[in-house]
Amino acid sequence: MPSPVPPPRTSIDPLSIGAVAVAVAAVSSSAPLIAFAAAPALAIAFWRNILAVGVLGPFALARRRAEFRALLRGAGRREAGYCALAGLALAVHFATWMPSAQLTSVAAATALVVTQPVWQGLIALGQGRRLPVAAWVGIGVTVLGAVWAVGADFGVSGRAVAGDLLAVAGGMAAAVYTALGERARTTTSTVTYTTICYGVCAGALLVVCLVGGVPVTGFDTSTWLAVLALVAGAQLLGHSMFNYALRRISATTISVLFLLEAPGAALIAWAWLDQVPRSTALPGLALLLAGVAVVLHAEARAGRRTRSGRDDRADPVPVLPEAGPLPLPQPDPVRDGTHRTD
Secondary structure: OOOOOOOOOOOOOHHHHHHHHHHHHHHOOHHHHHHHOOOOHHHHHHHHHHHHHHHHHHHHHHHOHHHHHHHOOOOHHHHHHHHHHHHHHHHHHHHHHHHHHHHOOHHHHHHHHOOHHHHHHHHHHHOOOOOOHHHHHHHHHHHHHHHHHHOOOOOOOHHHHHHHHHHHHHHHHHHHHHHHHHHHOOOOOHHHHHHHHHHHHHHHHHHHHHHHOOOOOOOOHHHHHHHHHHHHHHHHHHHHHHHHHOOOOOHHHHHHHHOOHHHHHHHHHHHHHOOOOOOOHHHHHHHHHHHHHHHHHHHHHHHHHHHHOOOOOOOOOOOOOOOOOOOOOOOOHHHHOOOOOO
């Protein structure tokens, strides 16, 4: 069985770079579509996950049946557990981050949830992986740029403080979700991982909606169209492509790349909803992009050290292009009573 700590990365292949580019463009549509849809945020989160399972599920069961069987027995159960825990963490992210924007200002909630890369870096330290100093510098610059861009205005009322705490919890949950996904993707294929993860997330969100009395039906046609657009874009092309890239790109770097959603969403909102970005946000967006560039450069240098053998902290581990099904247990003639002694 693989170690709980993900293996060191090798070089980032062009396919992973393309997947990240598609993912950033897709998740950038999330906030404008949620703002457009006339439905509770938690209900939207439930539908985007359950409908994604409806799309991925039949394909996964048809093409990855052996992998699903392997996840139900023996050592495979541990891998299935990582997938399920990632789904629960994603549900916690949705259940905390989305309501936070209704309790505190959208700017403050956004500024706090984008602390995800900081929590991701701390998780990496807890796993025994020391991030380069340049990566920490890039994370700091990126978070500062995101806070500047959204123009955070933190409130002092009890309601605002509750919203701020929920936003911080949303950032932490997003970091845990990405870290668990990084671990699960070392042995589990993209389609199998995302099917389990989104299914568990949808089930947990449905329970939250039912307990909290959040309506999940009765929306108008334009809202349902927005939900379908979220499923096709932010969920299937966004989160799923980020999950694919976790085979080559570290969870910390993925968390930083997630922040590119902010300028992307601003451009879409400007073109579609006529929400003109504030001129004071432009320096923050520039800092955000600069921080992302620093983190990517640090990741590339770490990959080169690993390939050249100069990184003494761990031996390079080859990464397959895509995880296949877990091996099925082999029969034991002695244990099964089929061993013949004559």
